[in-house]
Amino acid sequence: MAAPGISSQAFLRMLDQRTVRFGRNGNITADSFRKSFLEWEAVRFEVDKLCQEDHFNCPACSPDMLAVSVDGNRKHYRFKSAARSEEKAIFDGVFITNDDDVARFVDYVHTSTSHVSGRGVCGGQWSAAHETSQKSSGKTDEEGLELAVCRHGVLLRALNMFRGEIFAYPLYLQKQMACKPVTFFAMDVACKYWPYLQRVTEKCPELQDLLNMRPFLSVFHAKAHDFKCEVKWSGAY
Structure with missing residues (x-):
């Protein structure tokens, strides 16, 4: 979100490099990261609504x-032919x-x-x-x-x-x-x-x-x- 030019895959590769540099083990699963990120965005959107934040206003x-x-x-x-979900969009x-x-x-x-x-x-x-x-x-x-x-x-x-x-x-x-x-x-x-x-x-x-x-x-x-x-x-x- 802070750097729109970076894809999520590139962001995850950067995090993996930080993991190796600081001596930690394991990789971040892309699917889990994407789902967690979308859920976090949905919750933040609900919080902004309660705070009456308008992001599409200059x-x-x-x-x-x-x-x-x-x-x-x-x-x-x-x-x-693109796959679509039957769930209501957030x-x-x-x-x-x-x-x-x-x-x-x-x-x-x-x-x-x-x-x-x-x-x-x-x-x-x-x-x-x-x-x-x-x-x-x-x-x-x-x-x-x-x-x-x-x-x-x-x-x-x-x-x-x-x-x-x-x-x-x-x-x-x-x-x-x-x-x-x-x-x-x-x-x-x-x-x-x-x-x-x-x-x-x-x-x-x-x-x-x-x-x-x-x-x-x-x-x-x-x-x-x-x-x-x-x-x-x-x-x-």
Whole structure:
């Protein structure tokens, strides 16, 4: 936990080396260590709940949050064939939002609005999100994670993506962040997402408050967008 770059196996090898150095015998069983560590984390989580500790809140941003950045990472996928436990998850809904809640919200937005499928393309070259997309028919179940972070890099909220990077996912996270006074909402395709949000709020007036945030485009995509505008202005496009 103190050094995220070190795997549990590397940590155990380091402990074994300490054991040899100080003249002790025996090795630590990896399975026993992992189970003990998870049980310790579960107990610590319950203690933090009693103490009303909020780990997914940035002290530097509280109570007014200048900016929230949302983006998807499709490398955090899970295969349909992966083994799963039938036990209720200890940390269910703590950081990664409940999948059923997200699915209901996505279905509500899609049934309330009638958008044409298409990718959000920025600068004529880089593409990110869809307006709508069907669930993948491949070997993966969760296709990745959509995450919201503050400008200090503190994790705030996340959800599992089942349909790629559709606009309804950052919309859900933005709705979750609306309980805090957020000034800027940053996205890599904010220039495409904000018109989508405006169209959604026409059909879903309860989401009108989300328009109080200001859209913010990242430097990389803003430069690409400006470059395309300059090329168009010069007549070369």
